Amino acid sequence: MSDLGRILIFFGLLLLVAGLVVVALGRFNLPIGRLPGDFSWRGRGWTVSFPLASSIVVSVILSLILWLINHFRR
Numbered sequence: 001m002s003d004l005g006r007i008l009i010f011f012g013l014l015l016l017v018a019g020l021v022v023v024a025l026g027r028f029n030l031p032i033g034r035l036p037g038d039f040s041w042r043g044r045g046w047t048v049s050f051p052l053a054s055s056i057v058v059s060v061i062l063s064l065i066l067w068l069i070n071h072f073r074r
Contacts (some may be wrong), residue, residue, distance in 0.1 A: 032057070 025032055037053025 018046075024030075032054045033049070033050075033051050035053040035057065039050040039052060041048045
């Protein structure tokens with residue numbers, strides 16, 4: 001049961017960090033979601049968004065962070 005508690009604490013901290021990142025992106029007016037390579041189609045009463053470039057940028061940043069964490073844990 002203690003393993004479940006540790007997992008819940010880990011995911012809670014992960015959600016906290018994700019929330020802080022979202023707030024920071026809003027405050028600093030970073031163009032995540034509006035980069036060149038982010039596609040958006042608009043019609044009458046509907047919008048489809050495909051943030052390809054933003055997804056790649058977020059993936060590279062997360063990969064770098066996880067690599068650094070793994071590197072310093074050794």
